[in-house]
Amino acid sequence: MSTRINERGVEETYFEGQHLSLSDLKEEEIYHAYLFKNNIPAYPESVEFDVEKVSHVTGRRGLEGIFEDSGFKASDTSYFLWWNLSVTADDIDSAEERFLNSLFPHTRIRNQIPFLEQFTTSKAFQKESPYGNFRFTFSIRELLYHYGDQFCPGHSPVLRVFETVLYKQEILYRIIVHPRSITLYNNYPRLPNDDDGVCGYANGSIWWRCQAPSETYMNRFKVNWRRGSVHVSPRNEHYYVWDQVCVAFHMEPGWVLHVNRDKLIKRVNVCEVSGPCLLRPPETPLSLHRAENILSNF
Template structure:
C-alpha cells in the first residue's frame, strides 16, 4: 500500500502518511499540492524547540459514549484506509503537565531573546481544557493506562510502541503511535518508536514518552521570503496513542468515575452531541451517585 493516502474523515480532507512522523520542514520538502501546502507549508514558521513529557492520557467523548464506557469499557474502532483495515483501536490523546509546558517555553524564549514572550503562549488546543469532541473527559496517568493494558492484553509483558503514521488536515497535524501486544503481528511493518527522543517528533526513553511539539500557540509566527515582517497563521499538532484492543479495554466503574470530568466545547468543534459544561457536570454527579 502507498505510504501517502488521501481520505475523508468526518467530511474533512485528510492526507495520511503511514509508517512515519514527518516534521513541518520535512513535509515542506515533499512539495505536495494539497490543502496543507497552500495553508501553512509554504510559509516559514517560527518553530519552538521544547521537549515535553507525556504524563497523562485523555479520552474525550459524549454522553452516549460515557454510558457505554462505564457499562462495558473503552470500545475499539477500526481505522480504514484504502483497502486496509487496522485495529481495532482505543484512541487516547497524549497530555503534558501544564507547568512543564510553561517552564520549557519560558526557557526557550529566554534563549531566543529576539522573541516577544506574548507571541509564544502555550494555548494550542493540545494544551487546552476545552474539547473538540465531547463534554466528557477521562484523564488517566500514562503509567496507569499502560499497566492496565499490559495486564489485560499483553500477558504481563511489555507493550510495543510503533510509529503508525500522521494525518494532515486543514489546520491540524495528528501524530499517531500504535500500542500493541508483543504477540500481535498485524503491525510488524510499522517502525518501532525511536529510542532517541531528541531527534524525532516523539520517542521512548526509559519507559517515558517524549514529544517535541511544533505548534504551542493558537497562532504561529511566520515570514515570507526572509522578510522582516512577521505574520500569523494557525495550525496545531498533537500526539495520539492508538491502543490495539481485541475486546473492550476495561477499568472498574469507581476508577473511571474518579477520573471523569466535564469540559467545555470549543466554539468550533466536531461533536455530534453538544452540551454545556454545567449539564455534563450534573450528569457526572448523577453517575457517581448511582455507582456509589
C-alpha cells in the first residue's frame, strides 16, 4: 500500500499488482470514512457483469485532437490512454439473470420483478461523464486488435492486473495493456481469464464482479429463500463507496492509436457532463445542443 498525489491534485491510496475486493480492503490497516461504514442496507454483492465495450470521454479540445490525429494518444504528462467500461442495459439484465441463477441454482424463477437497475446507480453505470461531452465507444476486442496491429508486431497485447486505487468514495480497479516488448510491467500478474478475482478478460468481454454498485443506498435487498425470489424495499439514504474498472493502454511518447475517420464518426456521441466536473480549464461543460452542433461539423 502506498499513497500519492495524482495529476489532478487528488490523493490516492493504491495497491500495486493487486485487485483487492471490498472485504480484502477492509482487512488493510487504513483509515477511511466510507469504507468501514456498517449501517449500509443489504444490496446485491459481487454481481458479475460481462462487458464487451469500453469508452473514452473527452472535451471539445480532445475531440478536435482525436480527429486531427486520426486516433488516440496519451496526454503529455502520462504514458496511459484510459478507457472505462461501458455497461449497457442489456449487460445489467444479463448480470441480474446470472445473479438469480447463482442464488437459486435449482429453482425455475418466474415473474421476478427486475431489481438490479435500482442498485446500479453509481458513476460506473451513468450515461453522463465528468470528463467531457464527447464519448467514443469501442468493443474491447476491436481496441485490442488495433493496438496489437500497430504496436505489437507478431504478438497479442498483454493484459495485466495493474492496481487498486482507493479514493474518498471510489474504488478503482485498473487493468494495464502493453506490448510484450515493453518489460516495465513484467512483475504485475497476468489478468485472469477464468473466474478468479475481481475482474478479468475472456472471449471478447471484460468480466467484473462489482463490489459496490451505488454511491447512495436508498434500498434494501432481501432474499426469500423459501419462494425463490428477491425483493427491494426503500430505506433511508446512506452514502458508501462504489467501484469501477478502467483499462489503461500503455502509450510511448509520439504513439497514436490510429482509427480511420469514418469509424471515429460512427463511434462517438454526446453526453452530459456530470459533477464534479473534471474537465481541464479553460474547457467548460457544454449543453447537449451545443455539443451536438460541434460534433455535426466533423
